[in-house]
Amino acid sequence: MSDLLARSRYRVEGMDCAGCARKIDAAVRRIDGVEDVAVSATSGAMTVEHADPQSVRPAIEKQVTRLGYRLHLLPGESPAEGTAAATARDVAHTAAAAGHPGIAGEAPWWRQPRVRLIFFCGLALVLAFAAGRLLPNLDSWFYAAALMVGLVPIARRAFAAALAGTPFSIETLMTIATVGALVIGATAEAAAVIFLFLLGELLEGLAAGRARASIRSLSALVPKMARLEGADGRIEEIAAERLAVGDHILVRPGDRIAADGEVLSGTSSVDEAPVTGESLPAGKAPGDAVFAGTVNGDGVLRLRVTAAAQDNTIARIIRLVEEAQEKKAPTERFIDRFSRYYTPGVVLLAALVAVLPPLTVGEPWLEWIYKGLAILLIGCPCALVISTPAAIAAALSAGARQGLLMKGGAVLEEAGRLQVVAFDKTGTLTRGQPSVTDIISFAAEEAEVLRLAAALEQGSSHPLAMAVLEKAAGRDITPPPATEASAIGGKGLTGTVSGKSVYFGSPRAAAETATLTEDQSRTIAALNDAGKTVSVLAVDGRVAGAIAVRDEPRADARAGLASLRALGIRPMMLTGDNRRTAKAVAGALGVEVQAELMPEDKARIVGDLRKEGYRVGKVGDGINDAPALATADIGIAMGGSTDVALETADAAVLHGRVGDVSAMVVLSRKAMANIHQNITIAIGLKLAFFVTTVLGITGLWPAILADTGATVLVTANAMRLLAWKPGAERVKRPSVRQRVRDAAQTGRQAPG
Known part of the structure; x- marks a missing residue:
């Protein structure tokens, strides 16, 4: 090999x-x-x-x-x-x-072969019924011939399965029951049972097909054609699957975007609901990323393709969900193991029912053999075996449609059991990019402070520079050109703007060329204590003002943490940032915090929590949090649009909302409740029909209806999960006792 x-x-x-x-x-x-x-x-x-x-x-x-x-x-x-x-x-x-x-x-x-088989089997059954009316003495022979139409392919499959290592298949049980019915003369019922079994298989297939179609339909979101821009500027329509990384494409208003890409020119709003579940359109400008399958709004966008068809967001979602469906949850593995013993046990039970009463108390042989054959059909394990995977598949598909990706049933099952969720700060609870929070006027107007600072920052890609320039653009301030601009390593920027000598940088470096008053120093210190980074603007050797920036919490962070507490889950923040900044953000969000942590420290804290008996989820970016993500019961990547985030964690939230973590927990709990309902339906119907069969109330054809009916009911119940959406359920408000306990935990330090 x-x-x-x-x-x-x-x-x-x-x-x-x-x-x-x-x-x-x-x-x-x-x-x-x-x-x-x-x-x-x-x-x-x-x-x-x-x-x-x-x-x-x-x-x-x-x-x-x-x-x-x-x-x-x-x-x-x-x-x-x-x-x-x-x-x-x-x-x-x-x-x-x-x-x-x-x-x-x-x-x-x-057009499926099974439909043709059902048609011919049903036709044979009708002809046998008609012939039996004409020749009553031969009706059993007519029904025997009719049932062979369906029995032969079923028996062939049973024999092939036995040779391939599955002796106790559903086809085997059907074959034994039908042959037994022929032997005792119940040919009409046997023919009806074969027809109902084949019809039940078709109904099961239709239900299973709906679940498959729910995730497969995602592929239809990507348009078949794209408008490719050539080197000479000419536009050509080509198949979307032919697009390569680096190609330039044009997207008109109302068109679906044909590939993952980056906006080169144009501004528009893009409806990302088909991919992320986000209800509001997202504004897009040059430099922003867009997903394949999303819908362009009211502007023309020119994009550079960043992922080929096989690597775009839609393809990755389909791959992750289909791979997840192949990974079994603990409950599913238990049901699988149970069914391996369950089916032989049913055969043994049916045999005992058939022979013990006649042997021990002299009951009629034909009556009890008939009951034993009915029990064989009742005991078919299809409904029980499908009860868990059908619900898991539906939940995984529903989650994927809302931007919640979970890698397998085990992750889905575990999410509902979480007791502690530890968040990273930067890019998880916060936006991941600084923004201007305060403009302080000392000797110049706020607009002038911002205008001069932006003049020095033009052309820089530093995050602080981007924050200042974004603020200036938001106030419609056009920065003037700066001459002789230069950077002073670790200190700031200097240059000449409108004939004035301007410095913009750290307060300590500014004190070397200008004098900071006590009031100014106190103002700067207060901003620093709030976790903000302050840059001072000096003009001609005089302090003119200051600008404070901070990586602000996500808009939904506080509400998302509150929703976790409402579910009985304790949130916390683990970050490598300095203690002062971390405490400021944690105070704004009302969450306990551990700061100045190395990656191994985060992993140790998560491990300590697990040793205390907690089930722990870790939410991060999937890169510097990798050790903690691996240590946790479930690692969740926030904003999982990168390959690293998707591959590192057990789950990912595509549109990066903190509230999506609680939505994932709600989906898990709803799926587990659905599984318990399915198992109850499957076992309950079998027990009910077992009792009625032994009592002589029901016979062969109700038995097969019990099995088929249970399977269809279980599948239909699981399919209800496909309609799930975040916020569809009302989260129960925590009790006073729970709120007091949460407040106490917020003030308590995490382990380590």
Whole structure:
């Protein structure tokens, strides 16, 4: 075997539930050369890591086809190492081919082979009924012939599954029950059961297809064509998938943006709701980033493409959600393990019901064999097995549509159990860029202080310079040109503006050329104590004013932290910034803080909290917080538009709102409640029909309806999660006791 493995990704047509996925998984793992398999019924996909594709791929396709499913190989083959890029490429091809029945999705339901089988099975059942009316003595033979139309393909699949390592499949139970019904003469009921089973499979497939379509429909957000600007300025319409990094494209008002990019020229408002869930359009100007699939507003934008089709935001979201659906939650893994013992147990129970009463108390054999066969059908595990993955898939898809990405069911399940959430400061609780908070007039008007400072800062890309220039632009101040401008290392800037000698920089350096009065020094000290950075403006050796800047909290930070407290979660801030700045921001937000921390200190504090028994979430940018993100129960990247943030953390919030962390917790708790409802429905219906069958109230065809009905009910209940939106639920106001406890915790220092 080659040391370098290849990865093949398939769409699997006809896979409706976790039982189907388990059969395919067991069968493919038996093939020589296959190293690993990941099958997801909820996304309808299978990923296989294997050796030589020329020899292994045909064996995979033959094995899965024998089980009754159809495989469509997605374009793209890559080494298993570096699988993120490989999967992204596969997803791009999937997105490009969306709607094509042979590649990205299944054919319309009315064109699927199973529909033809149901039609012929139903037709045979009707003909048998009609023939039985004409020749009553032969009606059992007519029904026996009719049921063979559906039984033969079911029995063939059962035999193939048994050979491939799944002896106790749903098809096996159906085959045993039907053959048993034939033996005892219940041919009419057996024929009806076969038809109802096939119809139930179709309904399950339609429900599962809706879940897949919810995430697959994201690919339809990206337009098929883009307006490419050539080197000579001519505009040409080309396929969006042909765009390369560095290309320039033109986006007209009302058009969907065809690629992730950076605005080169033009201003407009962009509706980002399709990608981030943000309800209000975002203003865009030169230098701003835009996402593929978002809608341009009222201005013409000229963009530089920053990501090819296979790497754009939509492709990454699809990849993350589909990969997440292949990672099982603890509850799902438990149900999977349970079902492996559950199905053989049902077979044993059915056998005991069939033989014990006749053997021990002399009950009629045919009556109790009939009841045993009904119990076989009632015990089909489909509804129970699908109860968890259906809800998880729907929740992951709903979250992705709102800009909440979670890498798997385990993350979704864990989010609802969080007790402490530790936030980074810069770029997480704050905007991540300084802004002017105060303009102080000492010997010049505020507008003049800002005008002269902006004159020196022109052309600089320093964050403080950008803050001053942004403030000047906001007040419609046009800075005059500065001559002989130069930077004094670690001190500030000097130059000549309108014939005046101007200095703008640190107060300590300003004191070397100008005199600061006690009142001026006290004002500057007060601003520093508030966590602000102060720069002094001196004109011709005289202090004219000062400008204070600070990285301000996000607009929703305080409300977002309050929503976490309302959910019973304790928020805190862990930052590497200086203690004075950190305390000022924490005071404004009302959150406990630990400051001047190195990355390893943050990881240690998170670890200490976990040792105390807390379930801890860590929210950061995914780069300098990587150790703490890895240490926490869940690492959440804030503003996960970068590859580093998406790949480092367990989850990400795309539009960077603090309130989205609590929304993720609410979604998790809602999903877990849905799972518990599904398990109750599945087990409750089976228990009810078990009792009625033993009592002789219900028979074979109600038994199959119980199984099919439970599966459809469970899937439909899970699909309700697709409509979830943040804020759809009203957060319960915390009690007085909870608010007192939160206030006490806010004043308490975190461990370390």
